[in-house]
Amino acid sequence: xxxxxxxxxxxxxxxxxxxxxxxxxxxxxxxxxxxxxxxxxxxxxxxxxxxxxxxxxxxxxxxxxxxxxxxxxxxxxxxxxxxxxxxxxxxxxxxxxxxxxxxxxxxxxxxxxxxxxxxxxxxxxxxxxxxxxxxxxxxxxxxxxxxxxxxxxxxxxxxxxxxxxxxxxxxxxxxxxxxxxxxxxxxxx
Numbered sequence: 001x002x003x004x005x006x007x008x009x010x011x012x013x014x015x016x017x018x019x020x021x022x023x024x025x026x027x028x029x030x031x032x033x034x035x036x037x038x039x040x041x042x043x044x045x046x047x048x049x050x051x052x053x054x055x056x057x058x059x060x061x062x063x064x065x066x067x068x069x070x071x072x073x074x075x076x077x078x079x080x081x082x083x084x085x086x087x088x089x090x091x092x093x094x095x096x097x098x099x100x101x102x103x104x105x106x107x108x109x110x111x112x113x114x115x116x117x118x119x120x121x122x123x124x125x126x127x128x129x130x131x132x133x134x135x136x137x138x139x140x141x142x143x144x145x146x147x148x149x150x151x152x153x154x155x156x157x158x159x160x161x162x163x164x165x166x167x168x169x170x171x172x173x174x175x176x177x178x179x180x181x182x183x184x185x186x187x188x189x
Contacts (some may be wrong), residue, residue: 005175010037010050014187017178019048020172022165043165048176049142051186055133062087065104065129068140072125073110081122084108090128090177097180100130100139105177109147122147126170128177135188141180143173 008019019039024037026047037050040181056064065087073082090103097103106127124145145168 002022004162005172006146007179010076010188014182014184015050016179016183017050019176020168022168023048025059040166041168043167044167045144045146046168048168048173049140049143049144051140051142053138053140055131055136055138058132061089061104061129061131063104064131064138065106065127066140068129069106069127070126072127072142080111081111084094095130097130097135097139097182099182099185101133101134103177104129104131115137116188126171126173128173135185137188139180141177143168143170 005018005020006015008023009016011043020041023039024042026032026040032038035052039048041047052136054070056067056186059067066084069084070082085107087106090105091099092103106125106129108125108127108178110123110125123144126143128141132139144183
């Protein structure tokens with residue numbers, strides 16, 4: 001396991017980003033769609049998903065961020081409480097991804113059941129939407145951070161933690177977003 005963040009190639013080296021420590025590539029465990037990179041924290045229920053999605057034209061950028069949040073809620077089978085807390089622009093000057101015309105950060109909450117369980121966990125969703133109309137692409141980066149785990153959930157802790165595996169933070173996510181780079185535009189076809 002990595003002890004520190006590491007610049008990692010994504011989508012076969014077409015992109016790279018500084019990923020947080022204790023990261024596990026989910027594609028080592030199960031099949032992942034070609035338009036996604038999925039990573040899980042080695043010791044928590046946190047995850048980071050990077051997706052290349054169809055550009056949502058015809059809507060304002062903040063509305064596109066909301067659209068993708070709602071789409072993730074549908075994919076997660078989120079029940080009841082699905083709320084957006086904030087949608088704010090990410091300053092382009094802070095980003096390494098120079099090929100995006102705008103970038104937006106969205107924070108929200110979803111009530112999600114894992115593996116079709118009855119138990120529901122409250123998950124804070126931190127998203128970043130990088131808009132790349134020249135490639136007909138919305139690049140979406142999602143950080144799933146469970147904040148309340150139902151005791152009946154399979155995600156409930158089974159024992160005491162020794163504290164040696166700290167969870168990822170918003171700072172880790174921000175570092176990832178600022179470090180995102182495009183190396184090969186050929187990925188867009």
